[in-house]
Structures are given as structure tokens and as C-alpha cells.
Amino acid sequence: MNKLLWSLSLGAALVGAAGGAALAQSRDQSIVIANYGGAWAETLNRICIQPFTKETGITVTQAATEDSLAQIRAQQTTKNILWDIAPTERSGLPVSQKNGWLEPIDWSVVDPENKLPPIARKSHAIGSVAYSTTIGVRMDKLPEGKTFTGWEDFWDVKQFPGPRTLRNSPAENLEFALIADGVKPSEVYDVLRSPEGVDRAFKKLDEIKPAITVWWTSGQQPVQLLASGEVFYATAFNGRIQQLQKDKLPVALIWNGGSLDVSYYSIVKGANNAAAAMQFMKYCWNEPRRLAEIARAMPYSSFNPDLYKILSAEEARQLPTSPENMDVQFALNAEFWAENLPRIQKRWETWRLQ
Amino acid sequence: MSDGVSMPRDGMAAARRRRAPISSLWLLAPAALLFLLAFLVPVGEVALWSLQGDAGLTAEHYREALGAGPYRTILFGTVQLAAGVAFACVLAGYPAAYCLASCPPRRRTMLLLLILTPLWVSVLVRTFGWIVVLGREGLVNSMLIGAGLIDAPLQMLYSRGAVYIAMVQVLLPVAILVMFSSMTTINRSLLLASRILGATPWRGFLHVFLPLSAGGAVNAWMLTFVLALGFFITPALVGGPKENMIANIIATQITVTLDWGLGSALGMVLLVAGFLMVGAVALLFRRVTRLSGHGGTR
Numbered sequence: 001m002n003k004l005l006w007s008l009s010l011g012a013a014l015v016g017a018a019g020g021a022a023l024a025q026s027r028d029q030s031i032v033i034a035n036y037g038g039a040w041a042e043t044l045n046r047i048c049i050q051p052f053t054k055e056t057g058i059t060v061t062q063a064a065t066e067d068s069l070a071q072i073r074a075q076q077t078t079k080n081i082l083w084d085i086a087p088t089e090r091s092g093l094p095v096s097q098k099n100g101w102l103e104p105i106d107w108s109v110v111d112p113e114n115k116l117p118p119i120a121r122k123s124h125a126i127g128s129v130a131y132s133t134t135i136g137v138r139m140d141k142l143p144e145g146k147t148f149t150g151w152e153d154f155w156d157v158k159q160f161p162g163p164r165t166l167r168n169s170p171a172e173n174l175e176f177a178l179i180a181d182g183v184k185p186s187e188v189y190d191v192l193r194s195p196e197g198v199d200r201a202f203k204k205l206d207e208i209k210p211a212i213t214v215w216w217t218s219g220q221q222p223v224q225l226l227a228s229g230e231v232f233y234a235t236a237f238n239g240r241i242q243q244l245q246k247d248k249l250p251v252a253l254i255w256n257g258g259s260l261d262v263s264y265y266s267i268v269k270g271a272n273n274a275a276a277a278m279q280f281m282k283y284c285w286n287e288p289r290r291l292a293e294i295a296r297a298m299p300y301s302s303f304n305p306d307l308y309k310i311l312s313a314e315e316a317r318q319l320p321t322s323p324e325n326m327d328v329q330f331a332l333n334a335e336f337w338a339e340n341l342p343r344i345q346k347r348w349e350t351w352r353l354q
Numbered sequence: 355m356s357d358g359v360s361m362p363r364d365g366m367a368a369a370r371r372r373r374a375p376i377s378s379l380w381l382l383a384p385a386a387l388l389f390l391l392a393f394l395v396p397v398g399e400v401a402l403w404s405l406q407g408d409a410g411l412t413a414e415h416y417r418e419a420l421g422a423g424p425y426r427t428i429l430f431g432t433v434q435l436a437a438g439v440a441f442a443c444v445l446a447g448y449p450a451a452y453c454l455a456s457c458p459p460r461r462r463t464m465l466l467l468l469i470l471t472p473l474w475v476s477v478l479v480r481t482f483g484w485i486v487v488l489g490r491e492g493l494v495n496s497m498l499i500g501a502g503l504i505d506a507p508l509q510m511l512y513s514r515g516a517v518y519i520a521m522v523q524v525l526l527p528v529a530i531l532v533m534f535s536s537m538t539t540i541n542r543s544l545l546l547a548s549r550i551l552g553a554t555p556w557r558g559f560l561h562v563f564l565p566l567s568a569g570g571a572v573n574a575w576m577l578t579f580v581l582a583l584g585f586f587i588t589p590a591l592v593g594g595p596k597e598n599m600i601a602n603i604i605a606t607q608i609t610v611t612l613d614w615g616l617g618s619a620l621g622m623v624l625l626v627a628g629f630l631m632v633g634a635v636a637l638l639f640r641r642v643t644r645l646s647g648h649g650g651t652r
Contacts, residue, residue, distance in 0.1 A: 069612060214594070221591070349603065352598065353427055
């Protein structure tokens, strides 16, 4: 009897100790955010992470990655979850969601006032900021007296001669080709989903192929090609072109027909600290004041409309989600590409070799 | 010669001889363990992925990788390019290695340092160097236009030629080092002997030095070939619009389309293709490589 009592009390003491340890753990919380490093990581660190840690005591570690989706898959298959928040842009979101690799977002925590539009408020991801793939034009190489307005001119090698570069990927280029072929930006995916839509896009791409000097693969490449005069016209991320403008290079940015690409962040399944991760999402990506600071640091902007109450009209003009720029672009359709990329990618490789 | 015949009467000596290979095998253990853990296990896993379909085992990924289509073309192109680059490295590196092996020690150290320095600079930086040199408004074009030799800039960058130049530059030091180290083991008094026997220096080189150093050249080719097979950044940065290496395709399958089955199959095919090429060359030049041991006493 005595023995039983003794072992019971020992058990209780052990449980109590474990509980205490768990409590201490929650006070000493931490989350890991994966992202692509570089200037974006530095901006996040300065504007969000440092003040967040100071206010909440939750430490935030950034993990650099270049292939988030492959990493998410690897972590889920090995059940070795290293991240709490991971970038899931492009096919990343639909693919990971379909495979059950993500936790749902509790929107009553992240967006209690219902400010974000549906594009930024997905069941398993928040649209943090958006960037655009736009056309960069070397103004000093333009023929005298001509104005370059969009994709039709990019395809018009007679009126606008000179070397060009596009990204080495069918995503976006098929859309651009259709716009050059007269499709309205808002209707590109209706056409692409139709049986002959992809054929039509590839046929239009045939026309521009001889003028493509190189197919770029990393974001810095088109900017360097424009700066060195290797190409006169290029697709590039808006922020990179704006950096060239700051460096006083005669480069114009064409928003017309640009592709709006949302930088989504998700909480991975089995994340150590999903609650703190959602707290951070709201703190960093849904507070107008901080979003304005981010937009001023880098020309990437959120969908929270209150952002434009803080920014001046001049500042807004430089941003991909400002109303006037949103109107002339299309939003990259991640679902379409998640479904069709493997098939179209093979056709793209074949087409490039031809 | 079988062991039974050559076994000496002396039991102690026989035991020593028998034990020697076993105890020296143990020296391989750290390398073997690392090889097992860091190479065989992951490669085995990749091999499994390449055979996994939605419903059990399948050869579908290999059919796609090797059947008519873009992947086979790119695979052949990659092997061809790697073989060509390796050959160019051996051709350009051989005289340099010869020069190194025959010059006085002090100058040799200096030259070796010069050859090794580029290896410390990242491949990316070296590749960007070529963009500066060969670009439309780059060094060569500006010089040619300045000298009035051409009117419009030549398209040198973004072509197969640019890939060749950049890859040879990156891999040349490796080829030189391999050939140099094999040349240092050649017994130079053999050359002297050939001169005494009346051969001209050229004939002596052709009949004595060249056969003895050919093994090193073949090894250098094999090593640079294998390294070139996996090249990735250089072709992407300076290659033309049609340029594509199988390594880039594999990366696309792993990270973009997430078709790990096809990516793994392409990886396995590349591995086997590398083995086959290297094995064939080793077999073909068996006589040559075996010869290099003969002059191997300095």
C-alpha cells in the first residue's frame, strides 16, 4: 500500500515537472521562417522580426532556401519539420495544399477586420506582398520618336528591332504571347484553358524566338543584360528594373500587360509553433503601417487597401498593387500552372530545342 | 600466378604476406564508410524514386527519359559537350603540364600557384568574367570596333562556343594538375637513354615520353569529362537560347514541376552514361594506362 502511494506521488511529481518544463517552453518560443534571402530577408528582419521579438519575446529565425516546394516535400516525406512558415508562391500553394502539407490559416487571428481581398486570403496561405513581371526597355535604344507600350511592341521586331530576353519558363510567357496576339489580360486563362489556347500561344512564341538572345533563369540576369546593353527589351521583376532606374540607367518600366505574382506564405503541416506563426503573419503582413515601411524599402506591396491611405500618390505609382497598376495587369494563375506545368514544361523544352 | 604456386616455404613470411592486404584494407574504412553513407545510400534512394509510379514499380520514367523527345536529345548533347570540353582541356593542358614537370622547382612552385589561383575563385565569378569579355558591348567587341575591324558587334556570348570557352577555362587547372602529377613520376633517364641510343629529342619524346604520359592524359580526360557532365551554371549563363544541359533539366524536374520520378530517372541515366563512357575509355586505352606504370621509377 505504502509502495503504491509512493510510486503514485513520484509519478505526479514527474508529470508536474514535465508540465513546468512545457510552460517554460511556451514562454521561450521561437519560429522559423524560410525565404529566399537577400534584400527581402534583410527588410523583413529590420521591419518585422526585430520589433516582433522585442514585443512578444518570440524569437524568429530565417532559413534561406532556393527551392521551397522541394524542401517542403522533403520535410513532409521524412517527417522532419524544420520550418514553421514557408514561401508557397506559384505552383507551390496548390501543390502543397493538395498533398496536405499545410496547416489552414485561422483568419480570425491573421485578418480579424477582414481587410484582405480573396487573392491574399487563401485558406492555407497569406498573400504577403505582390511583385510583377514587367517589361524593361532601354530608352536610349528605342527608335527615334517611337513609344513602347506593351507586348504587341515587344513582339514587333520591325518597329522595335534589337535583342530581347524572356524567362526560361512557359509560365507567364504563354500569357504574354497571347496578349501580344490580341487577347485581353483579363481573359488569358480562358484562352489558355481552351483546347487550342496553348497551341496559339506557342505559335505566337515562334514569331519572337529568333529575337531572343538568351532565356534568363535568375532574377538578376535580365537586369544585368539590360544594363550591359546585351538586350534592349527584357522581362524582369519590377523591383529590379526600379533599381536600375535608381542607378540612373535609361530604362523604362512597362506595367501594361504585366504579370502580378503574389508572394504567398503558408504554415507547414506539423509546424512546431503554428500559433506564433499566425501571430507573426498578422504582425508583419497585415498591419498597414509596417506594410508601408516594407513598400518604401522595396517596391513590393500588399493587398491591404489601407496601405494606400498611408502612401503618397507618387509612391503608389511605383507599386504593383496600386489600383492604377493592378488594372492593366493580370494575376498569375497558380492553379492553372499547378495543373498544367509538367505537361507544358516538356513541350517548352522541346520547343526551345527546335 | 596463383597464390598456391607462389607460396613460399617459410610459414612466417607467408602469414605476413597474407595478412598485409587485410590490414591495409582497414585503412580504407573511413573513406568507404563516407562513400557508403554519402553516396551509395542516397543514390540507392534516388534509384528507388526513379522506379516508383503511382501504382507500384514502373519503367515509365525511364521510357520518358530515354524515348524520343527532348530529354534524350539534351542527354546526348550534354555527353557530347562534356566529351569535347574534356578533350580540349587535355589538348590545352598537356603542354602546360609538360612545361611544369620539366622546369626547375622554384619556377614550378610559382607556375603551380598561378594555375591554382583561378580554382579559388567561384565558378560563378569566372563565368561572369566571360560575360564582361565577350559581351555585345564587352572588351573584345569594343576593341574590334575601336580598331575599325568590324562595324556591328559580333555575337560571341550566348552560343555554344562561349560555353566551350568558359567550361574549358574552369576545368583546365584540374586537367593540368592530373597530367602534371603523372608526368612527375616518369623516369627522365629513359629520355636520356633514348638520346644516347641516337634518337632526336622529338623522336625521344614521341616514343618514350608520350606513351608514358598518355595514361595521365586519359585520366585527366576522364576526370574533366565527369566534372563537365554535371555543369550547371556556366551553360545557363553564357549558353545560347537552345543551350540546355541535362543538369538544368533535372533541377527543373526536382524544384519546379516536382516530377521527382522523371528527375531521378534522368539522374540515374546520367550516372550510368558517365560510367559507361569512362569505362569504355578506360578499356580502350588499357594498354596506354598500363604502360605509364613502367616508367614509374624516378
